[in-house]
Amino acid sequence: MVSFSLLKNTFLFSFILIGSCGNSVSVQKAKPEAQKEQTETYYKEDQLLTKIKTGAENYKAYLPLLEGKNIGIVTNQTGTIINNGNTGHVVDFLFEKKVALKKIYAPEHGFRGTADAGEHIKDGKDTKTGLPIISLYGNNKKPKAEQLAGIDVMLFDLQDVGARFYTYISTLHYVMEACAENNIQLIVLDRPNPNGSIVDGPVLEKEYNSFVGMHPIPVLHGMTIGEYGQMINGEKWLNNGIQCNLTVIPCLNYNRNMEYHLPVKPSPNLPNDQSISLYPSLCFFEGTNVSVGRGTNKQFQIYGSPYLPKKDFSFTPAPNEGAKDPMYNGKICFGEDLTKTTKPKQLELKWLIEAYSKTEDKSKFFISFFTKLAGTKKLQEQIENGTSETDIRKSWEQGLDSFKKTRKKYLIYK
Structure with missing residues (x-):
């Protein structure tokens, strides 16, 4: 129910x-x-x-x-x-x-x-x-x-x-x-x-x-x-x-x-409330060499790759419903378990920024799909240039203010 x-x-x-x-x-x-x-x-x-x-x-x-x-x-x-x-x-x-x-x-x-x-x-x-x-x-x-x-x-x-x-x-x-x-x-x-x-x-x-x-x-x-x-x-x-x-x-x-x-x-790789709340933030990893847990039972609640530092938490993707050939199929990925993380109140960048900073070969971190997900080339450039999360968020403010004014005309609910 x-x-x-x-x-x-x-x-x-x-x-x-x-x-x-x-x-x-x-x-x-x-x-x-x-x-x-x-x-x-x-x-x-x-x-x-x-x-x-x-x-x-x-x-x-x-x-x-x-x-x-x-x-x-x-x-x-x-x-x-x-x-x-x-x-x-x-x-x-x-x-x-x-x-x-x-x-x-x-x-x-x-x-x-x-x-x-x-x-x-x-x-x-x-x-x-x-x-x-x-x-x-x-x-x-x-x-x-x-x-x-x-x-x-x-x-x-x-x-x-x-x-x-x-x-x-x-x-x-x-x-x-x-x-x-x-x-x-x-x-x-x-x-x-x-x-x-x-x-x-x-x-x-x-x-x-x-x-x-x-x-x-x-x-x-x-x-x-x-x-x-x-x-x-x-x-x-x-x-x-x-x-x-x-x-x-x-x-x-x-x-x-x-x-x-x-x-x-709502789709095969969003199995629960936690995955749905983390999806907007973790989906950026789909444009990188980092897995978001496809091929596990914790999709969009974990992230990792073979190119991140070894740590206690790891996972090994394997084919399952919604991921017949998951990224890093059969390979050990090291990263972070977010299954108990508090529901975000904003679009979180900290996991993306941290993964980029710790990956072995930064030149292979981003793929072309990242720009489509971000809807702009600027976000990738900001992360590569070491721009702080605070300054990245400031760069969104004008666009968000304009959108909110437009959005207000179409709202049905409070």
Whole structure:
């Protein structure tokens, strides 16, 4: 079961945020009796916990919008829904509600979320429902017109983790663009951002645009995927400035300072809360010769390499789910175990800086992918030049201040 910390002054609300082509944002408030019906409470360890409802669980807001329409859905294993106390998948829920669901569109890692990062995913069929599955990765990141044929409304239900290089927001961009070009309404079923209280890191420079960074935002953007969709639309980041007919179905009883524990892994190498909180900081190592624990059961909670000084802590990567051929497969890596580290309150650079300072051959530490992850060449140059972490952070301030002003226009939650 998903659990959440009760915060003082937890607010309850229900509204549909709608932004269609050229239209202004409007807010529809729920009636008091409806709000009461949508609020549930649980007791755990003698503490009263107010249950947050995800957009998928806020089904009274979107099921009427699907009546008489042919529906597609972009989702994967994170599309969970609790209904009448039972946890299931949103696809199965829609089938039970007799929604005319026609196709499933799956992002990186596939519909069941078991593929390696970057692994080619073939189109297929869901064995339970018989629905065709179309992969939105590799050479088909953006759904083609023929793949959207017959679809009136597209649902989008993916669990993001709030980092620029986590590719579900890139998939959102391409789906929004395809829907806009093919006159298809897009409904985002929003989910909390487990790193939603943090806005930090260098803002991406447009010359370093890639699938792991498509927009001028910092590494940690502090937005839900629904808020982020509003920003894509409002800032006209889609091709030729087009805008998508976008509806965001919000979470209920949520604010971004609440702790959020994901019910399932968002991807194979983010197995728990600790990995999700450390991911934005440790992912920089993916652009270096340092392993982040792929091929172990502590992915994104440890780091190390054969080229760092020998110490008590070590690990040896081996093939497993999500890492069929991990970096340093079968080789002993020395580094640091962060499994018990306190959840970061900012984008941490200390581990990256320390690893660079202690590696044997600094000329082989960075690889070209690092610049794509950082969204700028400056960070690598600063680390190589021995710039202090304080001065590196100061260099981000102007970009972060500008981003926060833009971001404020699209926030749904406090």
